[in-house]
Amino acid sequence: MKKNASFAMIMLLLLALFVGCGSTALKNKTNNDDGNPQEEDSIITVGFSQLGAESDWRNANTRSMQASFAADDNYALLYKNGQQKQTNQITAIRMFIQQGVDYIVLAPVTESGWDSVLGEARDAGIPVILVDRRVDVTDKNLYSCWVGSDFELEGKKMAAWIKSYTESIGMVPEDLHIVNIQGTIGSTAQIGRTRGLANAARENGWDLMEEITGDFTETKGREVMAALLKRFDNINIVYCENDNEAMGAIDAIEAAGLKAGPNIKNGDIMVVSFDGVNIEALEYAKQGKISCIAECNPMHGPRVKALIDTLVSGQTPDKFNYVDEKVFSSISRVKKIQVDGVTYDIDLLED
Amino acid sequence: MKKQNEKTSIFNRLSDTNLLLTITIVIFFLMYLGAIIFQGGGFTKPQMLFNILNSNAALIITSCGLSIVMITGGIDISVGGVVALVSMCCAVYLDYHDGSILGSILIALGIGLLYGLVQGFLVAVLDIQPFIVSLAGMFFARGMTTIVNTAPFNVEDPEFTALKDTRIIIPGMGSYTRKGIYVPAYVEIGVIVALIIVILLFMVLRFTKLGRSFYAVGGNKQSALMLGINVRRTKFLSHLICSVLAGIAGYVYFLHVGSGSASHAMGMEMNAIASSIIGGTMLTGGVGNIIGTLFGVMSLCTIQAIVSSAGLDDAWWTGITIAAMLCIFLLIQSVVMAQKKKK
Numbered sequence: 001m002k003k004n005a006s007f008a009m010i011m012l013l014l015l016a017l018f019v020g021c022g023s024t025a026l027k028n029k030t031n032n033d034d035g036n037p038q039e040e041d042s043i044i045t046v047g048f049s050q051l052g053a054e055s056d057w058r059n060a061n062t063r064s065m066q067a068s069f070a071a072d073d074n075y076a077l078l079y080k081n082g083q084q085k086q087t088n089q090i091t092a093i094r095m096f097i098q099q100g101v102d103y104i105v106l107a108p109v110t111e112s113g114w115d116s117v118l119g120e121a122r123d124a125g126i127p128v129i130l131v132d133r134r135v136d137v138t139d140k141n142l143y144s145c146w147v148g149s150d151f152e153l154e155g156k157k158m159a160a161w162i163k164s165y166t167e168s169i170g171m172v173p174e175d176l177h178i179v180n181i182q183g184t185i186g187s188t189a190q191i192g193r194t195r196g197l198a199n200a201a202r203e204n205g206w207d208l209m210e211e212i213t214g215d216f217t218e219t220k221g222r223e224v225m226a227a228l229l230k231r232f233d234n235i236n237i238v239y240c241e242n243d244n245e246a247m248g249a250i251d252a253i254e255a256a257g258l259k260a261g262p263n264i265k266n267g268d269i270m271v272v273s274f275d276g277v278n279i280e281a282l283e284y285a286k287q288g289k290i291s292c293i294a295e296c297n298p299m300h301g302p303r304v305k306a307l308i309d310t311l312v313s314g315q316t317p318d319k320f321n322y323v324d325e326k327v328f329s330s331i332s333r334v335k336k337i338q339v340d341g342v343t344y345d346i347d348l349l350e351d
Numbered sequence: 352m353k354k355q356n357e358k359t360s361i362f363n364r365l366s367d368t369n370l371l372l373t374i375t376i377v378i379f380f381l382m383y384l385g386a387i388i389f390q391g392g393g394f395t396k397p398q399m400l401f402n403i404l405n406s407n408a409a410l411i412i413t414s415c416g417l418s419i420v421m422i423t424g425g426i427d428i429s430v431g432g433v434v435a436l437v438s439m440c441c442a443v444y445l446d447y448h449d450g451s452i453l454g455s456i457l458i459a460l461g462i463g464l465l466y467g468l469v470q471g472f473l474v475a476v477l478d479i480q481p482f483i484v485s486l487a488g489m490f491f492a493r494g495m496t497t498i499v500n501t502a503p504f505n506v507e508d509p510e511f512t513a514l515k516d517t518r519i520i521i522p523g524m525g526s527y528t529r530k531g532i533y534v535p536a537y538v539e540i541g542v543i544v545a546l547i548i549v550i551l552l553f554m555v556l557r558f559t560k561l562g563r564s565f566y567a568v569g570g571n572k573q574s575a576l577m578l579g580i581n582v583r584r585t586k587f588l589s590h591l592i593c594s595v596l597a598g599i600a601g602y603v604y605f606l607h608v609g610s611g612s613a614s615h616a617m618g619m620e621m622n623a624i625a626s627s628i629i630g631g632t633m634l635t636g637g638v639g640n641i642i643g644t645l646f647g648v649m650s651l652c653t654i655q656a657i658v659s660s661a662g663l664d665d666a667w668w669t670g671i672t673i674a675a676m677l678c679i680f681l682l683i684q685s686v687v688m689a690q691k692k693k694k
Binding site for chain 2: 080084085086087091092094095097098099100110112113115116120123124125126185186
């Protein structure tokens with residue numbers, strides 16, 4: 001009797017295991033997420049290897065991709081989160097190849113080390129579209145095209161805004177004591193934004209006191225800013241390479257009994273940052289805690305989809321595709337900035 | 352008379368091992384079959400299985416080492432740290448010091464050997480709890496990795512990348528893509544290394560005196576002593592083998608990822624323990640089998656692959672399924688063992 005009971009128990013557990021597998025497969029089919037090519041030959045399957053979910057910007061980027069492909073019945077998107085590890089992304093791409101996807105979209109976590117896996121994709125005849133960061137491969141034909149932001153232009157825009165604003169309140173360049181809380185060292189965004197500021201500081205004679213990484217996170221931004229405030233007592237501009245760092249830095253500034261704001265002459269510390277995706281950060285910008293945000297547009301989905309449409313129709317798209325980006329501020333003193341001969345309007349944020 | 356009794360009890364344990372092994376293998380095949388039926392697509396291609404092997408060759412090696420320590424009734428949670436330390440040291444040596452491949456392999460083996468000697472000494476001679484010893488070992492390895500180099504980086508040494516991209520093509524197992532392009536099936540060098548180690552250890556455990564003494568020490572230390580087995584030496588050797596294997600696994604991991612990073616192999620020791628348990632090794636010692644461990648790793652990784660290919664890719668989904676699977680395995684094991692005892 002007892003024996004039968006335990007036998008039944010095992011069977012039940014095994015059943016549970018398979019029902020578990022079965023139901024997920026079923027759910028997939030209704031979502032058109034299934035990678036099975038035999039059943040849905042007309043549907044174009046796109047494998048998307050996202051590098052992680054580390055920031056609000058990244059999550060908005062993922063949602064944009066998912067929304068763009070979900071809207072069209074001809075497409076199915078397979079999404080894989082790499083959790084910040086290149087190994088996971090390489091495993092994901094290999095799985096896409098085995099599942100027989102038609103296109104691979106890759107948002108790489110680092111720039112190097114992609115030659116062999118992208119070679120495998122090419123051998124299987126699957127075009128690869130890069131999103132956001134770029135890859136450093138010996139053969140540029142390993143990917144079809146790239147969609148993303150011009151990070152150096154973002155940095156240049158921000159530097160131009162700082163220049164116009166400080167000139168408008170009558171400050172001399174030598175009085176600008178700037179610290180740069182950088183992003184993850186080696187990422188394309190960090191390299192471009194750091195270069196934008198460093199070049200401008202050299203040209204204008206600003207006092208760029210320190211460049212130190214905040215890893216694109218709020219906690220690290222807070223930590224780094226607190227340490228910087230202890231080291232220097234004359235910081236008046238904090239250049240954060242994303243919004244999460246800026247929010248952390250503002251926390252640290254307020255905890256030290258100082259004020260984050262644009263009135264540098266009255267002892268405020270001015271915080272500027274990048275992205276413009278996080279609602280809270282935009283709220284901070286309206287209140288003037290963050291003086292200026294250079295947008296980094298995460299809405300890559302429609303652009304990627306358009307590129308795949310181009311590839312499907314047999315045409316060759318442009319190799320590098322930049323998305324349009326704005327500059328947000330609640331300070332009305334600066335209306336326009338000029339970078340490399342192009343004029344950009346400032347989008348005024350109001351309460 | 353007493354001696355006779357002990358012998359039969361050890362024999363009993365060994366057949367428990369075989370029973371658990373059978374359960375593991377059957378469940379693995381059922382699961383893979385389930386994946387083929389319900390998920391289709393990728394799982395019908397042999398390369399899917401080879402990809403699982405390619406990405407987890409290092410886990411197979413560490414799990415084998417852990418199984419041996421667990422069979423003797425010990426534990427070693429430093430293996431993940433050792434893997435990270437080995438890959439970072441080799442990466443720095445190859446790229447910053449212009450090192451050779453042979454030199455980097457020696458570094459990997461050296462780190463493993465050193466770890467084994469120290470941990471084995473602390474556990475076997477000084478009689479400190481293996482958990483505490485290897486916990487300290489884990490922290491030390493992780494800390495040292497960051498001291499050696501903080502930032503993660505990819506190795507660009509041409510000889511190494513050539514070795515990293517070496518593929519062993521398996522004839523007749525390739526498949527055609529949707530566009531009709533033939534893609535050959537392959538495994539990486541690491542897989543071959545892992546399989547050789549599995550076979551070697553299987554032989555050692557099955558056919559040598561040392562192998563039998565591992566089971567004896569884990570089954571009952573007192574009786575093992577009475578049987579004339581050197582318990583200290585056996586324990587020491589189990590830790591030595593485990594750490595050297597962790598060193599080899601570190602190199603295999605390094606060969607797969609081609610980079611050094613402080614966050615490499617995070618939680619690998621836990622996956623290795625889970626794989627050993629799924630493979631039928633008991634934490635209490637005396638029961639276990641290397642072939643079972645191999646299937647334990649494969650089951651764990653297949654579950655991960657199934658979860659991932661079903662599109663449930665958030666980290667917690669994998670965690671939850673592995674937890675559920677461990678529970679089911681442990682339940683089945685204890686129920687089956689209870690049944691057997693009654694007979």
